[in-house]
Amino acid sequence: MTRLPAVLLPSLLFLLPPPLAAQDPGAGQDEPQLDVAAPPGRMGASRSGFLGTFDSSFNPAIGVAFDLVGEFSGAPGRADRYNQIRARSVELNLASRIDPLGWAYAFLTAADTGAETAVEVEEAAIWLDRLPADLSLRAGRFLADFGRWNTIHSHDKPFVNEDGVRREFFGGPLFLTGVEVHQWFGLGDLPVRWSLGLGADATGDDHDAAGGAHAHDGAAPFGRRGLDNWIATGRFTGQHDVGGNGYFQWGLSGSYAPGMLRFEDPDGTPGSGDESRLELRQAVTALDLTLRTVDASARTADTVGVELWRRQGQFDTPAGAPASGPADGLWGFYEHDFSPFWAAGVQASWWQHADAGSSGWFGGASGAAQRAVFLTWNLSEFNRLRLQLAHENPGPGREDFLVVALQWTAILGSHSHAIEW
Amino acid sequence: MVKPALSLLLAALTAAPAARAQDPLKVVTTITDLAAITRSIGGDAVEVEHFVRAGDDPHQVLAKPSMLLKLSRADAVIVMGLNYEHAFMPALLQKLRQKRVKPGGPGYLELGSLITPLEVPDKLDRGQGADLHPFGNPHFNLDPENGRLIARAIRDHLATLRPERRADFERNWKAWDERARALEKEWQKLLAPYRGAEVLAYHNSWPYFLQRYGLVLAGTVEPKPGMAPSARHLAEIASLAREHGIRVLLIEPWYDARRVSALSSVPGLKVVSAAATASSAEAGGYLEHLDRLIRDLADALAER
Numbered sequence: 001m002t003r004l005p006a007v008l009l010p011s012l013l014f015l016l017p018p019p020l021a022a023q024d025p026g027a028g029q030d031e032p033q034l035d036v037a038a039p040p041g042r043m044g045a046s047r048s049g050f051l052g053t054f055d056s057s058f059n060p061a062i063g064v065a066f067d068l069v070g071e072f073s074g075a076p077g078r079a080d081r082y083n084q085i086r087a088r089s090v091e092l093n094l095a096s097r098i099d100p101l102g103w104a105y106a107f108l109t110a111a112d113t114g115a116e117t118a119v120e121v122e123e124a125a126i127w128l129d130r131l132p133a134d135l136s137l138r139a140g141r142f143l144a145d146f147g148r149w150n151t152i153h154s155h156d157k158p159f160v161n162e163d164g165v166r167r168e169f170f171g172g173p174l175f176l177t178g179v180e181v182h183q184w185f186g187l188g189d190l191p192v193r194w195s196l197g198l199g200a201d202a203t204g205d206d207h208d209a210a211g212g213a214h215a216h217d218g219a220a221p222f223g224r225r226g227l228d229n230w231i232a233t234g235r236f237t238g239q240h241d242v243g244g245n246g247y248f249q250w251g252l253s254g255s256y257a258p259g260m261l262r263f264e265d266p267d268g269t270p271g272s273g274d275e276s277r278l279e280l281r282q283a284v285t286a287l288d289l290t291l292r293t294v295d296a297s298a299r300t301a302d303t304v305g306v307e308l309w310r311r312q313g314q315f316d317t318p319a320g321a322p323a324s325g326p327a328d329g330l331w332g333f334y335e336h337d338f339s340p341f342w343a344a345g346v347q348a349s350w351w352q353h354a355d356a357g358s359s360g361w362f363g364g365a366s367g368a369a370q371r372a373v374f375l376t377w378n379l380s381e382f383n384r385l386r387l388q389l390a391h392e393n394p395g396p397g398r399e400d401f402l403v404v405a406l407q408w409t410a411i412l413g414s415h416s417h418a419i420e421w
Numbered sequence: 422m423v424k425p426a427l428s429l430l431l432a433a434l435t436a437a438p439a440a441r442a443q444d445p446l447k448v449v450t451t452i453t454d455l456a457a458i459t460r461s462i463g464g465d466a467v468e469v470e471h472f473v474r475a476g477d478d479p480h481q482v483l484a485k486p487s488m489l490l491k492l493s494r495a496d497a498v499i500v501m502g503l504n505y506e507h508a509f510m511p512a513l514l515q516k517l518r519q520k521r522v523k524p525g526g527p528g529y530l531e532l533g534s535l536i537t538p539l540e541v542p543d544k545l546d547r548g549q550g551a552d553l554h555p556f557g558n559p560h561f562n563l564d565p566e567n568g569r570l571i572a573r574a575i576r577d578h579l580a581t582l583r584p585e586r587r588a589d590f591e592r593n594w595k596a597w598d599e600r601a602r603a604l605e606k607e608w609q610k611l612l613a614p615y616r617g618a619e620v621l622a623y624h625n626s627w628p629y630f631l632q633r634y635g636l637v638l639a640g641t642v643e644p645k646p647g648m649a650p651s652a653r654h655l656a657e658i659a660s661l662a663r664e665h666g667i668r669v670l671l672i673e674p675w676y677d678a679r680r681v682s683a684l685s686s687v688p689g690l691k692v693v694s695a696a697a698t699a700s701s702a703e704a705g706g707y708l709e710h711l712d713r714l715i716r717d718l719a720d721a722l723a724e725r
Contacts, residue, residue, distance in 0.1 A: 129515075129516070129518075130518065134493075134518055184486060184489070184516075186490045186493075186494075189487070189490065191485075191486035191487050191489065191490045193486070239485065239486050239487065241485065241487050244474045244477070245474065245477065245481070245482060245483060246483075247483070247485055247487075292483070294481055294482075294483060296473075296474070296477035296478045296479075296481035296482055296675065297474070297476045297477050297478070297674060297675050298675065299478055299481055299675050299676075299677070301481075339649075339677065340480075340481070341649050380551035380647060380648055381551045381552075381647065382547060382551060412547070416511060416512065417484055417507070417508055417509065417511070417512050418484065418512050419484045419485065419486055419489065419512050419513065419516060420483055420484065420485060421485075421486050
């Protein structure tokens with residue numbers, strides 16, 4: 001039997017109905033009757049006593065994002081992901097200020113990769129945003145500040161699937177459990193920002209990755225780390241105004257993981273042994289460039305984003321001897337918004353599998369690629385349909401295939417816009 | 422040794438230069454109407470920047486770090502409020518650390534508190550539209566009487582921040598207000614013959630304006646705020662315009678006029694392009710913008 005803490009018992013007594021006389025002191029007399037429906041004039045001093053303290057005034061903002069995806073393809077051996085409609089993610093988000101010094105947020109996500117369904121705390125972090133000199137500090141589990149697009153949740157990106165480079169090098173959007181320090185300032189009239197992160201745990205989490213390769217149960221590429229086996233990230237970025245309502249942004253990012261960990265590669269050749277590799281250390285650097293122009297007088301917009309990544313790692317090989325080698329990746333997209341309701345664009349990724357055969361600078365024979373065209377219909381700001389046709393080239397020895405995807409994203413509840421950088 | 426050096430570096434990078442009494446006040450406004458009024462009243466005592474360009478849809482404006490930089494260096498920030506600047510101001514204010522230009526700070530002026538808002542929703546429900554304003558319709562700047570309230574509040578705000586220039590602000594405001602009152606008399610005369618006339622609007626930006634001149638909004642092209650019109654809704658609007666003999670459709674320039682081409686078959690219906698905020702160097706200030714709008718509207722209502 002569950003035991004209630006002793007301190008709760010006296011509290012429960014207050015919830016019992018009081019004696020009749022206490023409930024209705026003026027019954028049968030000409031005194032004004034209590035209007036129990038009237039709102040209390042002051043919180044905590046309502047007519048219902050201190051129960052008024054437990055109203056909803058300080059509840060956090062709550063929102064839910066539904067991201068339904070159907071992907072259809074004749075791809076061999078991927079029945080777990082394709083030719084089905086799945087709730088790729090259903091995300092409950094909560095956010096509120098804690099006190100004048102900081103705020104906190106959490107994203108609780110039920111994700112269906114096709115092969116598995118998992119409920120997880122995708123992000124849960126505290127931001128201290130009132131530190132001196134426009135410094136801020138975030139602690140918890142969060143999307144790492146790496147590149148221009150890592151901090152944006154998959155369902156909010158302009159295309160259906162995560163870029164292939166991120167999926168190859170990190171296993172999907174990179175989540176850190178640790179701390180991240182940020183600062184922004186003006187270098188003359190140019191706003192710039194830097195961040196440094198330190199994670200005791202890092203996970204690449206892609207809601208499209210099937211087969212447990214990037215599973216939600218801890219078998220993700222980076223796995224759980226201790227303080228002696230950490231990952232560090234950093235980013236420096238600046239944003240220039242373009243026209244009255246656009247920008248050009250550049251950024252340099254890096255991550256370094258010195259320790260030993262198991263890397264699960266869903267694109268490894270089946271039976272060759274490279275589906276699961278031991279990685280000794282890894283450094284990833286990335287250059288990102290983004291140009292966004294918005295004509296708010298015509299309600300049209302154009303966005304171009306490009307990211308060039310390099311990964312330097314040391315791995316074990318099927319032969320057993322550790323090998324090292326660089327691997328490059330390049331991805332980008334272009335989107336044109338015809339109006340707030342319609343948009344179309346293209347996305348392309350090219351990357352090298354990180355193994356002994358890669359030679360960096362786009363050399364070697366281990367490349368893979370992904371191309372997509374997409375059409376987006378925003379029925380409203382909170383309701384979006386997207387059609388995408390993608391061509392996937394998984395690399396040498398594997399067949400190319402086409403994927404037709406339909407995505408329906410709906411957002412309800414709390415809603416806000418963030419600074420774009 | 423390292424710590425003091427780091428602190429000095431941080432301070433040098435992030436500190437705003439201290440404002441001197443003889444320097445113009447750095448004022449940031451959101452929309453051009455507020456910038457125009459502030460320039461008229463502040464004269465050479467202010468340097469004014471604004472975030473939403475003339476003729477731009479405020480819903481499409483991005484929250485950018487350059488705006489954050491401007492706000493952090495400003496002495497005064499003047500906003501409409503009532504969620505008018507929902508697309509960018511909340512995100513900026515959340516990141517902004519300078520208390521002097523945040524809500525409650527001496528430099529922050531939110532004008533929505535000056536008026537009694539119209540169309541405050543009874544309940545908040547996205548079924549009522551995507552572009553909902555929980556505190557009421559925010560387009561109060563389109564009523565010239567509210568424009569006068571705005572001007573007076575800006576005069577007082579500037580005088581509080583720069584008391585030694587109070588007399589200048591008072592003089593500039595008097596000149597502006599006298600002109601506003603004179604124009605308003607003309608506008609009342611121009612639109613008086615059309616009191617009770619029905620008009621259509623693409624978006625519901627006009628309740629304060631229409632109320633001032635006794636005009637009536639018969640319908641909007643948007644079936645709900647922020648939603649694109651369906652062919653069926655356009656047909657209903659066309660039918661309404663025909664049955665009621667409506668002669669004017671007000672449309673902001675940022676909406677695609679092709680969307681209302683289905684209404685071109687309505688006899689006598691004239692499309693009047695009018696931005697809900699459009700003061701600019703080319704178009705003139707707030708009063709000039711309203712003057713042009715009201716004359717265009719009167720012409721359209723007069724046509725048979």
